[in-house]
Amino acid sequence: MRSLSSFFYRYxxxxxxxxxxxxxxxxxVIYLGSLSALLAQSFFSLDGFTGQVVxxxxxxxxxxxxxxANLDVIGRTVTMALVVTLASIIVAFPLAYTMARAASPALxxxxxxxxxxxxxxxxxxxxxxxxxxxxxxxxLNWFLSKLHLxxxxxxxxxxxxxxxxxxxxxxxxxxxVFLYIWLPYMILPIAAGLERIPKSLLxxxxxxxxxxxxxxxxVTFPLVLPGIVAGSIFTFSLTLGDYIIPGVVGNxxxxxxQVVLIQQGTAGNIPxxxxxxxxxxxxxxxxxxxxxxxxxxxxL
Amino acid sequence: MTNSSVRxxxxxxxxxxxxxxxxxxxxxxxxxxxxxxxxxGSGKTxxxxxxxxxxxxxxxxxxxSDKLVNSIPPYDRDVxxxxxxxxxxxxxxxxxxxxxxLMIKKIPKPQRHKxxxxxxxxxxxxxxxxxRPAQLSGGQRQRVALARAxxxxxxxxxxxxxxxxxxLKLREQMQVELKELQTQVGITFIYVTHDQEEALSMSDxxxxxxxxxxxxxxHPRVIYExxxxxxxxxxxxxSNLIEGQxxxxxxxxxxxxxxxxxxxxxxxxxxxxxxxxxxxxTVHDIIYLGMYTRSHIQxxxxxxxxxxxxxxxxxxxxxxxxxxxxxxxxxAAEHMHHLEP
Numbered sequence: 001m002r003s004l005s006s007f008f009y010r011y012x013x014x015x016x017x018x019x020x021x022x023x024x025x026x027x028x029v030i031y032l033g034s035l036s037a038l039l040a041q042s043f044f045s046l047d048g049f050t051g052q053v054v055x056x057x058x059x060x061x062x063x064x065x066x067x068x069a070n071l072d073v074i075g076r077t078v079t080m081a082l083v084v085t086l087a088s089i090i091v092a093f094p095l096a097y098t099m100a101r102a103a104s105p106a107l108x109x110x111x112x113x114x115x116x117x118x119x120x121x122x123x124x125x126x127x128x129x130x131x132x133x134x135x136x137x138x139x140l141n142w143f144l145s146k147l148h149l150x151x152x153x154x155x156x157x158x159x160x161x162x163x164x165x166x167x168x169x170x171x172x173x174x175x176x177v178f179l180y181i182w183l184p185y186m187i188l189p190i191a192a193g194l195e196r197i198p199k200s201l202l203x204x205x206x207x208x209x210x211x212x213x214x215x216x217x218x219v220t221f222p223l224v225l226p227g228i229v230a231g232s233i234f235t236f237s238l239t240l241g242d243y244i245i246p247g248v249v250g251n252x253x254x255x256x257x258q259v260v261l262i263q264q265g266t267a268g269n270i271p272x273x274x275x276x277x278x279x280x281x282x283x284x285x286x287x288x289x290x291x292x293x294x295x296x297x298x299x300l
Numbered sequence: 301m302t303n304s305s306v307r308x309x310x311x312x313x314x315x316x317x318x319x320x321x322x323x324x325x326x327x328x329x330x331x332x333x334x335x336x337x338x339x340x341g342s343g344k345t346x347x348x349x350x351x352x353x354x355x356x357x358x359x360x361x362x363x364x365s366d367k368l369v370n371s372i373p374p375y376d377r378d379v380x381x382x383x384x385x386x387x388x389x390x391x392x393x394x395x396x397x398x399x400x401x402l403m404i405k406k407i408p409k410p411q412r413h414k415x416x417x418x419x420x421x422x423x424x425x426x427x428x429x430x431x432r433p434a435q436l437s438g439g440q441r442q443r444v445a446l447a448r449a450x451x452x453x454x455x456x457x458x459x460x461x462x463x464x465x466x467x468l469k470l471r472e473q474m475q476v477e478l479k480e481l482q483t484q485v486g487i488t489f490i491y492v493t494h495d496q497e498e499a500l501s502m503s504d505x506x507x508x509x510x511x512x513x514x515x516x517x518x519h520p521r522v523i524y525e526x527x528x529x530x531x532x533x534x535x536x537x538x539s540n541l542i543e544g545q546x547x548x549x550x551x552x553x554x555x556x557x558x559x560x561x562x563x564x565x566x567x568x569x570x571x572x573x574x575x576x577x578x579x580x581x582t583v584h585d586i587i588y589l590g591m592y593t594r595s596h597i598q599x600x601x602x603x604x605x606x607x608x609x610x611x612x613x614x615x616x617x618x619x620x621x622x623x624x625x626x627x628x629x630x631x632a633a634e635h636m637h638h639l640e641p
Contacts, residue, residue, distance in 0.1 A: 198387065200383045200384075200385055200387035201387050201389060203352075203354050203381070203383070203387065204381070204383060204388075204389075205389075206353075206375045207352055207354075207374050207375075207379070207381045207449075208375075208400050208404060208448070208449075208452065209375050209376075209401055209404040209452070210375055210404050211375050214404065218400075219389060222391045223390070223391060
């Protein structure tokens with residue numbers, strides 16, 4: 001035992017390599033390997049007659065990807081992801097702020113528990129629960145009618161595109177469920193970001209004459225921005241790739257995740273499914289480089 | 301020097317059941333270098349935060365330039381703070397940090413940058429404006445914090461243990477610089493420290509805090525030479541406290557008295573000079589400290605005394621006394637300082 005530990009002491013690089021072997025193998029082979037296989041697949045094509053994948057380099061799958069019907073799917077998904085992300089920032093921020101700044105230690109633990117608790121139960125169960133909540137005969141409509149607010153939901157559902165016969169069959173419903181399901185992923189990084197800001201920085205700002213609103217925009221916001229970006233990476237990419245929520249709640253117009261599922265499963269068009277998966281990856285890469293350019297990570 | 305800069309009238313501040321500041325009153329004059337000295341938890345930082353407006357008084361009145369400020373928020377007080385952790389904005393350059401207060405006052409960019417450059421020059425950081433705080437050393441950050449607080453020309457500068465994080469040499473250098481700067485800009489400095497030497501060397505007046513109260517408020521010399529309480533005698537410098545029968549025997553008075561270690565002579569023979577107090581004891585231990593030697597002497601019928609003797613003779617490589625030696629202690633009667641009973 002003693003000689004083994006002194007061996008590792010002498011050859012520290014070797015022990016580091018041994019330590020990293022498993023994660024490197026996992027990341028290199030399983031993760032990066034499958035990603036590059038995916039990327040390679042997207043440059044193959046499907047033979048229309050035989051239904052076989054032709055393993056030759058071609059851009060025809062990408063031409064297919066940019067057909068109007070598929071662009072429609074991409075546009076719908078990206079818009080939903082954007083709206084969900086913005087709404088989660090707006091809803092999550094006050095709660096995260098309370099958790100990080102205002103609450104007493106006991107209340108803070110309780111709030112963390114409440115935010116995390118939904119993650120302990122199955123996500124599919126929660127999505128179906130929302131379908132019932134949002135249904136025409138569901139609890140939400142019952143509640144609204146008791147408050148004499150039915151006109152509000154009727155008015156919303158009467159709107160073009162986002163409306164529908166009931167909340168559970170409209171994009172509004174899809175949006176609400178996305179917002180609910182991903183909210184913890186936005187709250188936690190924002191709260192963590194806020195907790196990292198030393199209290200003295202805000203005192204310094206007010207000491208130098210900054211009123212609370214100015215201190216917020218000049219000090220708190222830039223410093224918590226990496227946390228907001230981290231949260232939005234979750235909400236944005238999770239919405240881009242999800243295939244369950246729009247299938248359960250919504251007006252059955254497809255999202256990217258559903259198309260990927262259909263193409264690689266039922267349709268057997270793995271190249272097109274792969275090309276579809278590349279879309280969220282490219283969008284996320286663009287988003288991150290934009291965030292970097294705007295200085296979102298300078299405070300890290 | 302006659303106008304009041306900051307005045308506390310019976311100010312109280314409680315945290316839960318703890319009286320952080322307990323009926324504190326004082327009056328800081330304009331352009332004065334005023335120090336709150338005390339151990340941690342003595343209420344000195346809370347007092348500073350009450351002046352800045354980060355804390356609110358539960359009772360009592362706080363005046364800044366003779367104006368009652370109890371309900372005025374920090375951003376409307378003409379007071380700037382140098383924070384203990386410097387509190388520099390990590391996402392801004394040094395120049396933007398310094399110009400922050402001017403930006404809030406809506407001073408146009410070229411002008412505020414020029415003023416910020418001048419402030420950086422004043423703290424000898426010319427040319428570092430484009431760096432980020434993270435790229436600076438502790439001493440440089442401290443200067444940026446100082447420049448940022450001074451650039452807006454406040455009436456009062458509050459400094460919360462600003463030199464605490466610096467090493468000894470740099471701290472001594474900054475003490476001199478701070479004092480010079482204060483004379484140069486001519487504004488009130490209110491300085492919080494637990495370092496008695498720092499307080500003695502820089503201040504016009506010192507308020508010694510203990511348990512949320514001011515034990516003594518006076519000029520540095522008076523604080524050191526004529527401590528009012530045994531706490532002040534023990535906290536500011538080292539003191540030997542002599543009480544009870546021995547006090548009466550030696551001084552002829554019943555009240556306890558203190559005697560500074562450096563005022564005591566250690567001799568083999570009994571000192572025969574007139575007007576000296578003499579007492580005998582046994583050497584308990586001897587600690588060589590370079591500039592001086594600290595000896596602890598157990599009095600025959602009294603406490604363990606601390607004696608500081610200057611090491612004036614460079615040839616004496618071995619100590620004059622050893623553990624267990626019998627010695628005589630003596631001091632001039634005028635050096636005894638009687639405490640309030």
